[in-house]
Amino acid sequence: MAKPQLQPVAANQQAPARSTDLQRYYHDMLLIRRFEEKAGQLYGMGLIGGFCHLYIGQEAVVVGMQAAQKAVDSVITSYRDHGHMLAAGMESRGVMAELTGRIGGYSHGKGGSMHMFSREKNFYGGHGIVGAQVPIGTGLGFAHKYKNDGGVCLTYFGDGAVNQGQVYESFNMAALWKLPVVYVIENNKYSMGTAQARHAAGELYKRGEPYGIPGKKVDGMDVVKVREAAEEALAYARSGKGPMVLEMETYRYRGHSMSDPAKYRTKEEVEEWRGKHDPIDALRAIILEEGVATEESLKEIERKIKDVVADAVEFAQTSPEPDPSELWTDVLIEM
Amino acid sequence: MAIQILMPALSPTMTEGKIARWLKKEGDAVKAGQVIAEIETDKATMEVEAVDEGVLGKILIPAGTENVKVNEPIAMLLEEGEKADALKNAPLPTITKAVASKEEPKADARPALSVVPAAPQPAEIPEEKEYSKYVKLTVRDALRDAMAEEMRRDPNIFLLGEEVAQYQGAYKVSQGLLQEFGDKRVVDSPITEMGFAGLGVGAAFGGLSPIIEFMTMNFAMQAIDQIINSAAKTLYMSGGQMGCPIVFRGPNGAASRVGAQHSQCYASWYAHVPGLKVVAPYDAADAKGLLKTSIRDRNPVIFLEHEMMYGQSFDVPDEEDFTLPIGKAKVMRKGSDVTIVAFSRMVSHALVAAEKLAEQGIQAEVINLRSLRPLDTATIVESVKKTNRLVAVEESWPFAGIGSEIAAQMMEHAFDYLDAPMARVHGADVPLPYAANLEKMALPQVENIVDAVKQVCYRQAA
Ligand SMILES: Cc1ncc(C[n+]2csc(CCOP(=O)(O)OP(=O)(O)O)c2C)c(N)n1
Numbered sequence: 001m002a003k004p005q006l007q008p009v010a011a012n013q014q015a016p017a018r019s020t021d022l023q024r025y026y027h028d029m030l031l032i033r034r035f036e037e038k039a040g041q042l043y044g045m046g047l048i049g050g051f052c053h054l055y056i057g058q059e060a061v062v063v064g065m066q067a068a069q070k071a072v073d074s075v076i077t078s079y080r081d082h083g084h085m086l087a088a089g090m091e092s093r094g095v096m097a098e099l100t101g102r103i104g105g106y107s108h109g110k111g112g113s114m115h116m117f118s119r120e121k122n123f124y125g126g127h128g129i130v131g132a133q134v135p136i137g138t139g140l141g142f143a144h145k146y147k148n149d150g151g152v153c154l155t156y157f158g159d160g161a162v163n164q165g166q167v168y169e170s171f172n173m174a175a176l177w178k179l180p181v182v183y184v185i186e187n188n189k190y191s192m193g194t195a196q197a198r199h200a201a202g203e204l205y206k207r208g209e210p211y212g213i214p215g216k217k218v219d220g221m222d223v224v225k226v227r228e229a230a231e232e233a234l235a236y237a238r239s240g241k242g243p244m245v246l247e248m249e250t251y252r253y254r255g256h257s258m259s260d261p262a263k264y265r266t267k268e269e270v271e272e273w274r275g276k277h278d279p280i281d282a283l284r285a286i287i288l289e290e291g292v293a294t295e296e297s298l299k300e301i302e303r304k305i306k307d308v309v310a311d312a313v314e315f316a317q318t319s320p321e322p323d324p325s326e327l328w329t330d331v332l333i334e335m
Numbered sequence: 336m337a338i339q340i341l342m343p344a345l346s347p348t349m350t351e352g353k354i355a356r357w358l359k360k361e362g363d364a365v366k367a368g369q370v371i372a373e374i375e376t377d378k379a380t381m382e383v384e385a386v387d388e389g390v391l392g393k394i395l396i397p398a399g400t401e402n403v404k405v406n407e408p409i410a411m412l413l414e415e416g417e418k419a420d421a422l423k424n425a426p427l428p429t430i431t432k433a434v435a436s437k438e439e440p441k442a443d444a445r446p447a448l449s450v451v452p453a454a455p456q457p458a459e460i461p462e463e464k465e466y467s468k469y470v471k472l473t474v475r476d477a478l479r480d481a482m483a484e485e486m487r488r489d490p491n492i493f494l495l496g497e498e499v500a501q502y503q504g505a506y507k508v509s510q511g512l513l514q515e516f517g518d519k520r521v522v523d524s525p526i527t528e529m530g531f532a533g534l535g536v537g538a539a540f541g542g543l544s545p546i547i548e549f550m551t552m553n554f555a556m557q558a559i560d561q562i563i564n565s566a567a568k569t570l571y572m573s574g575g576q577m578g579c580p581i582v583f584r585g586p587n588g589a590a591s592r593v594g595a596q597h598s599q600c601y602a603s604w605y606a607h608v609p610g611l612k613v614v615a616p617y618d619a620a621d622a623k624g625l626l627k628t629s630i631r632d633r634n635p636v637i638f639l640e641h642e643m644m645y646g647q648s649f650d651v652p653d654e655e656d657f658t659l660p661i662g663k664a665k666v667m668r669k670g671s672d673v674t675i676v677a678f679s680r681m682v683s684h685a686l687v688a689a690e691k692l693a694e695q696g697i698q699a700e701v702i703n704l705r706s707l708r709p710l711d712t713a714t715i716v717e718s719v720k721k722t723n724r725l726v727a728v729e730e731s732w733p734f735a736g737i738g739s740e741i742a743a744q745m746m747e748h749a750f751d752y753l754d755a756p757m758a759r760v761h762g763a764d765v766p767l768p769y770a771a772n773l774e775k776m777a778l779p780q781v782e783n784i785v786d787a788v789k790q791v792c793y794r795q796a797a
């Protein structure tokens with residue numbers, strides 16, 4: 001894949017708007033990166049347990065998609081969900097405290113890394129069963145259409161999840177009933193340790209074709225290209241034409257989860273992506289090149305993020321463990 | 336302020352490891368995310384990445400050192416503009432603060448085992464009232480009326496399933512609903528159980544109240560992951576945010592001569608799962624009153640119908656908005672000598688058996704469970720206190736069945752009241768056969784109940 005080429009100022013976009021947009025994307029992507037690095041560190045220190053899947057390398061996907069969304073839209077994804085939550089505007093404190101299993105976490109410590117939600121931000125999880133979020137996202141799309149609220153559900157899943165039968169059950173219903181859903185395949189090239197070439201036949205963006213669902217392959221390391229594709233797909237779904245598939249070509253720098261030393265790929269491969277295609281480095285270069293912002297103002301963003309993450313870490317360690325009574329609550333809604 | 340870099344753990348179980356090599360040397364600038372060292376355990380090698388930006392001030396543990404404890408400082412990082420002498424009085428980074436979980440567990444944090452169960456409290460549900468007027472309805476029509484009444488009340492309720500709309504229901508349960516509510520709210524689904532069960536869950540998260548019909552519960556096996564992992568567990572995993580108001584309904588248990596794959600009772604499967612309610616109506620009043628309540632419930636409800644009951648007629652209270660509470664069993668017949676507990680179609684067998692037993696001088700009390708989760712243990716215990724003998728009947732297999740659960744509950748709550756070991760009447764522990772004679776042998780019959788009652792009453796079996 002070529003080095004991400006960020007578009008020059010689009011004809012339809014005024015320079016000041018572009019300037020604030022690019023700085024915001026830079027901020028949002030860097031926040032995810034720094035948050036995840038800290039999460040990795042806390043995991044290494046034993047403060048986070050179980051499975052912990054980091055999003056490092058894939059930040060442009062969720063930040064670009066989020067940039068094109070409306071507040072009414074809903075989002076659902078897999079267990080690799082920290083980035084999606086931060087992009088949705090959920091507090092880094094609450095996310096980090098859920099990772100450490102504390103009462104201040106979004107699920108009061110009862111969900112963990114893979115199971116967090118925010119009704120307020122229309123974030124519907126956080127699902128640990130590979131592919132299960134796809135019918136659920138399709139149902140969220142069904143609800144948008146039923147209520148006629150103009151919303152679209154962005155349903156994210158991995159290149160591995162693409163092989164689940166329920167994905168095609170969902171494609172069929174979504175196309176049949178013209179549900180407002182954008183299916184975002186985050187193709188990070190691996191399903192755990194199995195490379196795409198060893199697990200998937202054919203092109204992933206074409207997987208919706210038999211159902212008449214248009215698909216598009218997108219450079220998922222370029223936040224502006226992602227946003228442009230997202231705008232098109234969201235407009236399509238919102239207009240009542242039905243679902244669309246976006247395949248995001250991206251890469252995860254870290255192992256599948258924290259306990260994966262990633263022996264199934266070469267250091268050179270990782271270095272190639274990290275060194276030449278990093279979405280944050282690329283955007284930083286563009287911002288400076290175009291004079292959108294100064295080195296000093298980017299440093300200011302970086303300092304702010306550092307403080308936000310440090311504050312989240314502090315909160316995640318000082319927030320108490322859930323009270324023993326929490327064991328018994330939230331099993332059923334009392335009627 | 337200098338930052339300590341600590342020995343990381345590769346996994347939750349790792350306690351120590353080896354520093355295989357340093358990729359940066361003292362004085363090197365490092366950026367967040369850069370690999371600075373490699374560590375090894377007997378299981379794996381992993382890279383250590385810098386989390387902060389700065390200059391590698393000092394390597395505290397040289398490459399090749401074995402048995403380095405997790406969380407031991409291995410290097411010091413100087414921040415931009417800092418001098419090496421900042422290292423002398425470097426404070427510990429905030430992240431090494433003691434973990435709360437290392438504190439002594441509080442007394443009330445002991446494992447939650449049901450070793451000494453509390454006596455069951457009678458559910459705080461009023462006794463069923465007397466009704467002045469009744470109408471005759473089939474179970475089929477009662478189910479349809481329940482859905483129609485609820486759908487008239489709340490526009491967010493919709494019915495989705497195979498053949499529910501134009502075909503009017505594979506068993507004609509949804510007769511007329513398409514005509515009244517239109518195809519937005521009565522939706523024919525493709526044959527795609529996992530897909531439409533998951534779609535229903537998503538719609539429920541999204542603010543609707545779906546009724547998902549499975550043509551039979553046998554096919555819900557294709558969807559059981561969505562029912563349990565998505566519908567039942569998400570409220571808990573979200574700390575109470577993500578309620579899932581949904582009803583999964585359809586015929587359960589053995590129909591007639593349809594073989595093993597179409598004849599299974601799933602009561603104990605679903606009743607096993609916290610986060611679900613499981614309801615099994617017997618007659619038309621149960622069907623109507625419980626289905627209306629299930630649709631109103633804000634939790635996922637598994638509603639187990641019985642094909643053999645659809646066409647049977649019963650009295651249903653003729654009053655506006657008749658509902659029945661979930662979690663309350665019904666005493667169908669009073670008796671003093673033995674308690675027979677049953678649910679769904681088996682209530683009918685139990686009632687017939689009770690008549691036969693009465694002819695032989697044994698007065699049986701028959702309890703219709705109505706709800707399997709929550710189970711109305713208090714009503715069973717109250718009856719056993721009086722009769723001192725118990726027979727549990729179910730269509731399903733014996734192992735880990737509803738009868739097994741009732742037996743366990745009686746050990747815990749009614750042991751001192753039992754004058755004989757409880758008996759179970761259940762389906763044969765085989766896949767259901769097709770041949771008429773074998774099928775009959777495999778399913779509980781009235782005679783089996785009569786025999787079991789005589790056994791617990793220490794009377795000779797006839
Ligand atoms: C149904 C199911 N099967 C297997 C797993 C174990 N598992 C978790 S993640 C994963 C790989 C999924 O890869 P992909 O969909 O590409 O997502 P990524 O992790 O790359 O984001 C597997 C096999 C699971 N959680 N659920």
Ligand SMILES: [Mg+2]
Nearest residue numbers: 158159190191
């Ligand atoms: Mg993948």
